[in-house]
Amino acid sequence: MKSLAELEKLRDITKKKIELRDGDCDYRIVVGMATCGIAAGARPVLNALIAEATEAEYSCTIAQTGCIGMCTLEPLVEVFDKNGNKTTYVLINPEKAVEIMREHIGKGNIVEKYTVGSVKR
């Protein structure tokens, strides 16, 4: 490295790699991964979310959780923003997962048609 600017560039790259330890990410995504979720296909959904996040370098953490309590609507994905606002997406498959990543995480637009509110109605 030959300048402070180069060091700062390296810092910005490396910071992304440990961002999830600081809890500074813009979004926290949680996938229901209890037996009901896994049976309904939560694992491919998780994989799709991770693949998309990796490719687009979104600022988010992706985690699993146990049963969210709406087993008939699995696979379930919850998205929390920085202020703790929760959006619950239901009956998600890998394609829908990618769409959610692009719209919600990428552009900040909630994908209404997959939310629990719309589906139940």
Next chain:
Amino acid sequence: MERLHALVCAGTGCTSSQSALIIERLNEELVKFNLQDEVKIVKTGCFGLCQKGPIMAIYPDKIFYCHVSVDDVPEIVSEHFYKGRPVKRLELSDIDEITKEKIFEISKIRFYAKQKRVALRNCGVINPEDINEYIAKDGYQALGKVLTQMTSQAVIDEIKRSGLRGRGGGGFPTGIKWQFAADQTSDEKYVICNADEGDPGAFMDRSILEGDPHAVLEAMAIAGYAIGAKHGYVYIRAEYPIAVERLKIAIKQAEKLGLFGKDILGTGFEFNVEIRLGAGAFVCGEETALIMSIEGKRGMPNPKPPFPAIKGVWGKPTIINNVETFANITQIIINGADWFRSMGTNKSPGTKVFALGGKIVNTGLVEIPMGTTLREVIYEIGGGCPNNKNFKAVQTGGPSGGCLTEKDLNTPIDFDNLTALGSMMGSGGMIVVDEDNCMVDVARFYMEFICDESCGKCTPCRIGTKRMLELLTDLCEGRGSLATLDELESLGNSIKETALCGLGQTAPNPVLSTMRLFKDEYLAHAVDHKCPAGVCKNLLTYSIDPLKCKKCSLCAKNCPVDAISGEVGKTVFTIDAAKCIKCGACLTNCRFNAVIRG
């Protein structure tokens, strides 16, 4: 993308309880579940809670697992990493005082709640063997800042304004020391990091170097810029192999990125660091002896002045600072002197790391703002004495320090307060003593250490401390008298006045301090030839109360030397004093409190 990081402590404590095997097993299990790209296992430095090791921290969940064993690994991977269900039984928790419910939130756990991590900020948070993780935490930004935006004098002024005082024991203002060296004109100057850490029971510096070696190296380069030095030495004992290894890796990685060497960050500044291994002699922590040792001579102290800042290693101006002192520097440069002064007390700003040990529930490493009370450290963070035993004293300052007792517990900890109470801050060892410890025996332990470690150059230390040890041994073995106490005191005072270096000048402190605070205990040994705490074996006698003895024979069965005789159900049991080795097995095994220790 990695969605989960599992940080496993690879400090000396957790490594000795198999954390390396845990890491290996974790990686194997991840492959089984095809999670190796999603979950990253990170080896880190010390989390501080050594008592509960091996420790593992999971992010983004912010969960700590404690006492993890290799056998727990499959469950952690299949339940938590695969299904997202944390393994509750391993989670670090505390009981909420008011609601009596379990709390798992790290920031609310009492061990961590009162801590403020500055010197330890990256320990247990980053991988010390990966410079990229340090850089991600703004590593080398402070060096970049001083090289591009500050003059050498501005750096020194900032450190002076921060009020930072040396964490190696003396508490000398760091900025003033740097100024002395900067004011010298010389073709060569040197920066030395003192990582000798010889106090028994102290492991602050080791943990910093194991957990965040770059923080110390970066600060050394900043010091080099401030005083005009191109060379640095880290003087570290060979008994710290993990710290040495991580330092080596760190230096190599920093050199590779051009953060050490010539023309650092294109500014023309040059700085190199070399490691010098010590053989683990307490006296080599003393700065003039340390310089001798670096020069390849026998480590013995020299009279001061000249001070190292004027005439140090190779006869050139040299600054010597402690590991923890250096670990504060980058943060002062980045956040400013005012930020630093906002922590701690007026005359002792900032934080201090302590190694909590002895009779305390949470043995480990804690960093607190100066001004925190001893009570908060020992009871709230440390959890008090185990097994409901009564607190008796806390020893600070190691073999140079003294004891503090119940009455001192509400004193805010800082350099001046501890000195005023007759002890000292020292480097940060804090050893808790409970009712089962004999203070004469504790004092003897430190004197024995001093006798081993005295370099022999000056007579007061070489012969005086040996005589003091003999007198203490007399007390512990029943040969003492009032005259022994007088002699201990006068000998102690004259060694303090006449010894050549800090080692001898402070060596009598643990004895004089305990004599002052625990006069009754010393008198019991000297006059009555008794040890009230029941530690000094030669002063103990065991007997059996015939009225309480139920003739059950448990004592006799447990006696390792067959010193107890009697017939089951027929006669009361008796102890043959000539055979008894005073191990106390009969006392612990008797169910009827019939064994008397006198």
